[in-house]
Amino acid sequence: MSAQTVTKDAQNGASGDGSGKNAPKKKKRPRAPLWTKLLTAFGLVLVLASVAGVVGVQYFLGKLTKNIQTSSSVLDDTTSGKTAVEGKLPEGAMNLLMLGLDTRAGWDQTGELSRSDTMLILHISSSHDRAYMISIPRDTVARIPADKSMNFGGATEKINSAYAYGSKDGRGWTGGAKLATKAVHELTGIGFDGVVVIDFTGFQGILQALGGVYMCVEKDAWSSHYVVDKNGKPQYAIGANPKSPPRNALWFKKGCRTMQPWEALEFSRIRHSTNGDYDRQKHQQQLLRAMAKKATSAGIVTNPGKVASVLAAAGSSLKMDTNGVEVNDFLFGLKDLAAADLIPVKTNSGTFASNAAGTGETINAVTQDLFKATAEDKLAEFLVGHPELLINDAEGAK
Numbered sequence: 001m002s003a004q005t006v007t008k009d010a011q012n013g014a015s016g017d018g019s020g021k022n023a024p025k026k027k028k029r030p031r032a033p034l035w036t037k038l039l040t041a042f043g044l045v046l047v048l049a050s051v052a053g054v055v056g057v058q059y060f061l062g063k064l065t066k067n068i069q070t071s072s073s074v075l076d077d078t079t080s081g082k083t084a085v086e087g088k089l090p091e092g093a094m095n096l097l098m099l100g101l102d103t104r105a106g107w108d109q110t111g112e113l114s115r116s117d118t119m120l121i122l123h124i125s126s127s128h129d130r131a132y133m134i135s136i137p138r139d140t141v142a143r144i145p146a147d148k149s150m151n152f153g154g155a156t157e158k159i160n161s162a163y164a165y166g167s168k169d170g171r172g173w174t175g176g177a178k179l180a181t182k183a184v185h186e187l188t189g190i191g192f193d194g195v196v197v198i199d200f201t202g203f204q205g206i207l208q209a210l211g212g213v214y215m216c217v218e219k220d221a222w223s224s225h226y227v228v229d230k231n232g233k234p235q236y237a238i239g240a241n242p243k244s245p246p247r248n249a250l251w252f253k254k255g256c257r258t259m260q261p262w263e264a265l266e267f268s269r270i271r272h273s274t275n276g277d278y279d280r281q282k283h284q285q286q287l288l289r290a291m292a293k294k295a296t297s298a299g300i301v302t303n304p305g306k307v308a309s310v311l312a313a314a315g316s317s318l319k320m321d322t323n324g325v326e327v328n329d330f331l332f333g334l335k336d337l338a339a340a341d342l343i344p345v346k347t348n349s350g351t352f353a354s355n356a357a358g359t360g361e362t363i364n365a366v367t368q369d370l371f372k373a374t375a376e377d378k379l380a381e382f383l384v385g386h387p388e389l390l391i392n393d394a395e396g397a398k
Helices: 003-013 053-065 159-167 172-188 200-210 261-267 277-295 304-315 327-333 335-339 365-375 379-385
Strands: 037-041 044-048 094-101 118-124 130-135 141-144 155-158 194-199 213-217 221-228 234-236 249-252 255-259 318-321 341-345
Touching: 053 304, 053 327, 094 172, 118 172, 118 277, 130 277, 130 365, 141 159, 141 172, 155 159, 159 172, 172 194, 172 318, 172 365, 200 261, 200 277, 200 304, 213 261, 213 277, 221 261, 249 261, 255 261, 261 277, 277 341, 365 379
Parallel strands: 094 194, 130 341
Antiparallel strands: 037 044, 094 118, 118 130, 141 155, 194 318, 213 255, 221 234, 221 249
16 A cells, blocks of 8 residues: 555544544445455454355354464453453454564474564554554563563563563463563553464465465565575575575575465565565565465455365464454454455664664654554554655565
């Protein structure tokens, strides 16, 4: 979505409270086939089967939810949305927090020792037809609040360590997600209506079910996890994480093309580039948009077998706290996201903002205002004055 589109929407449709109630009725956009609408976004797959009726809805939601691990212990009174009522999906704007784990081979699969190297806020408009993606820089030095129930006295460290502290001593993903959510809430002032935890390697199953996605590389970049063997084939380099490209590095060349599942996932993980983690944030948001576009393509939504395989892969990758809302009701209540625009937004203007001590990053003034606008559901209006914060997936790739 362009800055011009956001500007026009905010000027014409956003009321003072960000609800858009005074907006003129818009022409309905084309939808996916009536029998099903599918969206992969925020690591989450939403599906409806209207022609198939109640039985179809239950079948497809069952495919998605049967493997999802759920908890009601992540969100509490301090971190849930201000207007959120436990057990009820909010009628207005919503904020979801996604924590993407860096869980490596040999690590405890319950999540202990993992760091949430991806921390992404999904702000859903009050009309539930638009979602903004905002990444928290992983190296931000922030206050990680104390938690007596964990015997944790608090710390000031890089924010991605909050999950590791919370998951210690057998507390697993629920403890990790709880402390990470507290840290993000304290940093941003944003209350959350749901939390999703996903191991990003779990995305590969979804990508395989989708059959790859179309991605744009804006500048040549090399992988720190793969090399090219003597036969010219990509090979995973176990334990490798060099700071400069080896002679047999795997390069992603500038341009747009359909990537295989493993390629798309690896491209979204690359950090050794001009803007480091900010390029990675952009590529992860780009991957989510590409997955959503592919999932709503005719080749997926008109094929029940593909729908089922995507849902099965997605469900096995997710862990969720829905603030007491039944997971089926939570997903069904967000059905309008099936036609939503996913709008990626930059933090710190897309460049590293070193803190005074030189030990990590800080959050600049514009990003602090961005967080405030998100918390108050005034993000569309805020972006009218800051169109430079909007990300173009293909910028520089052609």
